[in-house]
Amino acid sequence: xxxxxxxxxxxxxTSKSTVSRYLNGQPVKKRTEETLKAAIKELGYHPNVNARxxxxxxxxxxxxxxxxxxxxxxSGILRGIEKVANLHNYQCVYYNGVSHRQGExxxxxxxxxxxxxxxxxxxxxxxSPELFxxxxxxxxxxxxxxxxxxxxxxxxxxxVDVNNEHxxxxxxxxxxxxxxxxxxxxAGPDEFSATSQRITGYKxxxxxxxxxxxxxxxxxxxxxxxxxxxxxxxxxxKGGMTAVIASNDETAIxxxxxxxxxxxxxxxxxxxxxxxxxxxxSWVYPPLTTVKQPLYQIGIEATEGLVxxxxxxxxxxxxxxxxEPNLVVRDSCMNLL
Amino acid sequence: xxxxxxxxxxxxxTSKSTVSRYLNGQPVKKRTEETLKAAIKELGYHPNVNARxxxxxxxxxxxxxxxxxxxxxxSGILRGIEKVANLHNYQCVYYNGVSHRQGExxxxxxxxxxxxxxxxxxxxxxxSPELFxxxxxxxxxxxxxxxxxxxxxxxxxxxVDVNNEHxxxxxxxxxxxxxxxxxxxxAGPDEFSATSQRITGYKxxxxxxxxxxxxxxxxxxxxxxxxxxxxxxxxxxKGGMTAVIASNDETAIxxxxxxxxxxxxxxxxxxxxxxxxxxxxSWVYPPLTTVKQPLYQIGIEATEGLVxxxxxxxxxxxxxxxxEPNLVVRDSCMNLL
DNA sequence: ACAAGTTATGCAAGCGCTTTCCCGAAACTT
DNA sequence: AAGTTTCGGGAAAGCGCTTGCATAACTTGT
Numbered sequence: 075x076x077x078x079x080x081x082x083x084x085x086x087x088t089s090k091s092t093v094s095r096y097l098n099g100q101p102v103k104k105r106t107e108e109t110l111k112a113a114i115k116e117l118g119y120h121p122n123v124n125a126r127x128x129x130x131x132x133x134x135x136x137x138x139x140x141x142x143x144x145x146x147x148x149s150g151i152l153r154g155i156e157k158v159a160n161l162h163n164y165q166c167v168y169y170n171g172v173s174h175r176q177g178e179x180x181x182x183x184x185x186x187x188x189x190x191x192x193x194x195x196x197x198x199x200x201x202s203p204e205l206f207x208x209x210x211x212x213x214x215x216x217x218x219x220x221x222x223x224x225x226x227x228x229x230x231x232x233x234v235d236v237n238n239e240h241x242x243x244x245x246x247x248x249x250x251x252x253x254x255x256x257x258x259x260x261a262g263p264d265e266f267s268a269t270s271q272r273i274t275g276y277k278x279x280x281x282x283x284x285x286x287x288x289x290x291x292x293x294x295x296x297x298x299x300x301x302x303x304x305x306x307x308x309x310x311x312k313g314g315m316t317a318v319i320a321s322n323d324e325t326a327i328x329x330x331x332x333x334x335x336x337x338x339x340x341x342x343x344x345x346x347x348x349x350x351x352x353x354x355x356s357w358v359y360p361p362l363t364t365v366k367q368p369l370y371q372i373g374i375e376a377t378e379g380l381v382x383x384x385x386x387x388x389x390x391x392x393x394x395x396x397x398e399p400n401l402v403v404r405d406s407c408m409n410l411l
Numbered sequence: 412x413x414x415x416x417x418x419x420x421x422x423x424x425t426s427k428s429t430v431s432r433y434l435n436g437q438p439v440k441k442r443t444e445e446t447l448k449a450a451i452k453e454l455g456y457h458p459n460v461n462a463r464x465x466x467x468x469x470x471x472x473x474x475x476x477x478x479x480x481x482x483x484x485x486s487g488i489l490r491g492i493e494k495v496a497n498l499h500n501y502q503c504v505y506y507n508g509v510s511h512r513q514g515e516x517x518x519x520x521x522x523x524x525x526x527x528x529x530x531x532x533x534x535x536x537x538x539s540p541e542l543f544x545x546x547x548x549x550x551x552x553x554x555x556x557x558x559x560x561x562x563x564x565x566x567x568x569x570x571v572d573v574n575n576e577h578x579x580x581x582x583x584x585x586x587x588x589x590x591x592x593x594x595x596x597x598a599g600p601d602e603f604s605a606t607s608q609r610i611t612g613y614k615x616x617x618x619x620x621x622x623x624x625x626x627x628x629x630x631x632x633x634x635x636x637x638x639x640x641x642x643x644x645x646x647x648x649k650g651g652m653t654a655v656i657a658s659n660d661e662t663a664i665x666x667x668x669x670x671x672x673x674x675x676x677x678x679x680x681x682x683x684x685x686x687x688x689x690x691x692x693s694w695v696y697p698p699l700t701t702v703k704q705p706l707y708q709i710g711i712e713a714t715e716g717l718v719x720x721x722x723x724x725x726x727x728x729x730x731x732x733x734x735e736p737n738l739v740v741r742d743s744c745m746n747l748l
Numbered sequence: 749a750c751a752a753g754t755t756a757t758g759c760a761a762g763c764g765c766t767t768t769c770c771c772g773a774a775a776c777t778t
Numbered sequence: 779a780a781g782t783t784t785c786g787g788g789a790a791a792g793c794g795c796t797t798g799c800a801t802a803a804c805t806t807g808t
Contacts, residue, residue: 078793078795079794080795088757088758089757089758089759090759090795090796091760091796092757092758095797101755103755103757106757120523120524120526121794122526122795123524123526124793125793125794125796126796127461127464127465127795128461128764128795129762129794129795130763130795132461146483149486153480165502165504165525186457187457187460188502354690358694415763415765416766417765426787427764428787428790429786429787431765432766432786432787435766439787440785459763462765462793463765463766465763465765465766465795467765468793
């Protein structure tokens, strides 16, 4: 059996309370401190986490809900979360399920059965209002990653997302700086909040630059390589553009493929840019100019906010935090000047 | 405050003991069962995990030690582990650190400070004998993923790995079936146990097929794309082979790149095969013929073994388990017949 | 040197559950 | 119907820790 606090007290001829207080950083006499330290070392004592958690009424656990845990895209975020959680002596428990769809609230188990101290919900889909109700009922600190929905402020939650609008703007501006005026856009699926934000960014940037918006140059797609392929072939049929921005890298890679198969060259005939900066973006030919999503950073910030709230229930920090993505210039866009 | 077992007892006019027994599946009278069920429902009662864990003296936690948690290669394994762990109501806590190097035993914290019930060590590097000593001292169920080292059997551990030797044999045989007789091999770095196993598979397969082994056709590399590029250019200089097997997909993709850049075509001038079946293998041109590592399955099996041991300390299951990888034929190898 | 103030320490209760022990009720036996 | 066995349920102890309260041990000021 492992030594208990009682053993330490006996060996050091003090009491359990003193040992406990010493372990929790409360002041003790120099002499007692030394005796205690010696006793703890001799016994190889480590406080029992279960006992401690029982009295403190906390599991030291953060519940993390991910739409699709097998999607590698999320792993950067998860690493960020783990990092901060561990730093503050929390552990994470993952729940793989949809946190957005109507009536899909299986993740509430984490709160009731696992009794987590706080929750991080990751989903880039638009969230239902019902979700916010459920969250409020939990009366537990919750951080949202991805779409914060409308009710962030009203509901007193923390939400972290990437600044999609700004990210796309950066690419458009960059393309324009290197001489492009005819820029098309391959959008993502409607259910994602990022989709409309990125479209907005695209439109606003065109306006800022005084370029005319061709509605037919915004073609919807589905984040997939195949979708990108199809969208690109449509665009090539329409013709007229010198550059194409895809809503994510996978789509961009599909577009790349299509372009090549139709006998065109990138960036000679078409400049193509992506969004996300996934690992393979630098592997394809030509290496993709894209916008890096600071996923790790997003995970970090959400968790830091959550932890602060968990440690101090009165903490005020809330609201929407937008992380700035940054442009990664590689070789898939040609300088026309 | 949340309802406690005491509240349930009072509301149902029974005692804490009865409630507890009912919750733990022990027999109760039909009538009591109904009263209890009703009371539990009415109160929305959920047993407090901390209290339960305290008396059971178990954290219901598995410690998972990964060499490099940011390496996406591991995520399949981790998903398998999480899956089984959750199924059995365990949660995982990750430790990102080297579990192999001399003197690097930071992961022991998991055992002492976090008080995990069991440990899974993931590393494909060769393990030091010292590691096995440390593990034995823990007197805690431990499963190894990757190199099991020598002492598996002596130390009574469970070890799960992929059958590297067999995987490479399969490719060689496949290549031979489609007419290849001159097959070169790009090996991985020495520190990995898989490296020697794969080389062995390569050599044995050649022997089985009566092909002559050209020592200079085994060129060492470092798992990286750049390494693959370099190795391939060496091989092309030497010349004479019709096919090249790379020790992993990333290397194979580097080799692919090199081949193209030197003006050759795959699979026309060289057939190239990989190992792992990472996501991008099907994205490159031509899609890579490779051997799929059943990472998810590896995670599953290791965890199942561990859980069995944790639930029943007397469980005998131990030893080395080898999971069979399987050939994935795509377009990077040409049929010469 | 002594009262008053300050700080360190010990005692005991209690966190919410499981489990042993024992008793009373029900189910069997004859 | 009385005696024997079986079994469900209650009381209480205990898991290892924290913490409020009371007391003991030091400081400090005069």
